Amino acid sequence: MKLFIALATLVVLVAGQDTYKLEKEELDIDEVVSNPELLNSWFSCFVDQGPCNQLQARLKVDLPEGIQQACAKCTAPQKVxxxxxxxGLQEKAPADFEVFRQKFDPENKYFGPLAKAVA
Incomplete structure (x- = not known):
């Protein structure tokens, strides 16, 4: 019985660590979406049309999985x-949003579940 409890605890601890590494304090997302130049910089990085800074590059690695798995590994702040x-991208730059969607969801099967998961 003690072994079972120890294993169960270990599984919970390991599973709890299976989230993305972005901390909310690292990124002021409201500033990004309110500033057209910043928003374009993030968009350009994500769709391979421009350079990425260190944070953008780090997030870009996890972005496809996050989209395909409906943010399953996201913390609540990451979902925000x-x-x-x-x-912000969809409202302020709909054409860019469509390019973004085509890159990460060309078959249009991931964005719906993702939208529900982060709502």
Missing amino acids: IFKTFFT
Whole structure:
């Protein structure tokens, strides 16, 4: 019985660590979406049309998985970041949003579940 409890505890601890590494304090997403130049910089990085800074490059690595798995590994603050970025890009630059969607979801099967997951 003690072995079972120890294993169960270990599984919970390991599973709890299976989230993305972005901390909310690292990124002021409201500033990004309110500034057209910053928003374009993030968009350009993510769709391989421009350079990436260190934070953008780090997030770009996890972005495809986050989209395909409907942010399953996201913490609550990370879901807010996802939602704010997608909503901001869609509202402020709809043509760019479509380029972004085509890159990461050409078959249009991931963005719907992702939107529900981050709502």
